[in-house]
Amino acid sequence: MDEKEKREIADRILKAIEERYGFVPLVNQVMSEDPDLFIPTANLSKAILESETKNLDPKTTYLCAVAAASALGAEHCIRAQGTHAKAAGVTKDEMMEAMVIGSFMAMTRSQSYAFRVLQDLYKE
Numbered sequence: 403m404d405e406k407e408k409r410e411i412a413d414r415i416l417k418a419i420e421e422r423y424g425f426v427p428l429v430n431q432v433m434s435e436d437p438d439l440f441i442p443t444a445n446l447s448k449a450i451l452e453s454e455t456k457n458l459d460p461k462t463t464y465l466c467a468v469a470a471a472s473a474l475g476a477e478h479c480i481r482a483q484g485t486h487a488k489a490a491g492v493t494k495d496e497m498m499e500a501m502v503i504g505s506f507m508a509m510t511r512s513q514s515y516a517f518r519v520l521q522d523l524y525k526e
Contacts, residue, residue: 408437415444427482451486460490465500468492472504473511 412434420426433440450456451463458466464487471479480501487497 405437408441412437412440412444415441419444423482423486428478461487461492461496464490465492465496468497469500469504469507472501473508474504475508 416426416430416434419430430440430444433443451467452460456463464483467483468480468487471483484497487500492500
């Protein structure tokens with residue numbers, strides 16, 4: 403596949419993202435400048451989040467994405483995945499619960515690291 407064909411594919415993907423979600427996330431905009439990286443990344447994203455053969459329904463998939471984005475503190479991802487979740491029928495209470503779960507997991511992860519150091523510092 404030549405560079406022109408790759409550019410055309412990348413542009414089609416960008417257009418499909420914008421048509422589906424009403425915007426193109428910054429990560430996609432920047433990654434699309436290198437079609438060799440963008441095309442497989444976009445295909446992986448589609449397979450994970452939008453495949454019709456997956457076991458989780460869209461609502462659950464996007465709740466998982468919101469929880470993960472919350473755990474990572476990824477504000478833009480929370481907004482993007484939250485927008486998708488809301489469009490999939492997720493209620494405000496469900497979204498909040500997913501955010502709390504993700505935030506809690508991040509907190510316990512940091513506590514796990516910190517408390518191990520605390521134990522090491524105060525071993526007798």
